[in-house]
Amino acid sequence: MxxxxxxxxxxxxxxxxxxxxxxxxxxxxxxxxxxxxxxxxxxxxxxxxxxxxxxxxxxxxxxxxxxxxxxxxxxxxxxxxxxxDARVATLVEDLAARVPPAAGRGAVRSLRAASAGAAMARGRTCYDHLAGRLGIVLTDALTARGLLRQDTGFALTDAGVEWFTATGISLTPTGRRPLARGCLDWTERRPHLAGVAGAALCRHALEAGWCERIGSGRAVRVTREGERVLASLLGIPAGELG
Incomplete structure (x- = not known):
């Protein structure tokens, strides 16, 4: 000094x-x-x-x-x-998203590790909501249909709240957690849907069999039933989901 x-x-x-x-x-x-x-x-x-x-x-x-x-x-x-709590999950995911891409890749040690990494990039859970390419595709589809706004921060529109209700997805608030929040995706480098709505969508997708876990880790994939339902509800082509 x-x-x-x-x-x-x-x-x-x-x-x-x-x-x-x-x-x-x-x-x-x-x-x-x-x-x-x-x-x-x-x-x-x-x-x-x-x-x-x-x-x-x-x-x-x-x-x-x-x-x-x-x-x-x-x-x-x-x-x-x-x-x-969810705030710790947000902190960890946000920090991971700020790791330079080259630093996060490292040397691929095996075919199994490469396959696991690819599965995580395609779709995974981020604490209690969906992330990876799957999370981004769902977020973009909700936005394109006027159910979610991203122009002034993440927010469900009135039509979005009605869509969740009509789909049978409960949006029960928990504490001070926002209804919708953007979470920076560490593989896609873009925000996906988090908050109460993101957690409810993820929970419903797993319980209804739209998605299933791969092994015991965080990776998830869309099922045939999920492809059918998401094409019907959000107009997402099956090829974009995996």
Whole structure:
């Protein structure tokens, strides 16, 4: 510090630095990205996913819980962790979307890894809403039909609210969460629909069998029934959905 200058302490700056430090570790980042599937994982599952020892991941999870990024619960002998809330999911996804494309690619280690990456890019869950190419196609279709506005931020139109109701998708507000919000997609580099509407659409698509999960990860794909329904409801050609 320059002589004669008085350092001004800023608690918010210190807090921001501490938060950034929590995420600035590759193992912890891998855990946070895995938990974007919206489900609870055990420490053992996350250790296998990250390729580290269970004791190592437990230490990292403890820091993330203490820092407010994860919530934990116990069932019998097992401890489960999940993202603390939708705001944490938004933070992680937004940061991932700002990773330079070249830095995010790295070396493809196997055909299996390449296939999994391609599936994630085609369609995946981002915490509790749909992302990837699938999420963008749905968002664009809602916008083209006048059900969603993006010109002044994301907002459902009156026709959009009526469409959700007529389709049997409940838009029950939860706390202070916005009805519609744009979430920057880290593979498409464009915003997809999040918020209450995005979560309701994703939940309905999975429960109604329009989409199905691929394996145990975040990747999803549209089913034949989903292709038929989405073509009827939103005019989306099947070829654009996968």
């Amino acid at each position: 320059l002589e004669g200058m008085t350092r001004i302490e800023d608690p918010q700056a210190a807090g921001l630095a501490a938060l950034a430090g929590l995420i600035a570790d590759e193992t912890r980042a891998m855990c946070l990205l895995a938990l974007l599937d919206g489900r609870a994982w055990t420490a053992g599952e996350l250790a296998r996913h990250a390729g580290v020892a269970a004791s190592t991941v437990s230490e990292h999870l403890g820091k993330l819980v203490a820092g407010g990024l994860l919530a934990q619960e116990r069932q019998g002998r097992h401890r489960y962790v999940r993202l603390a």
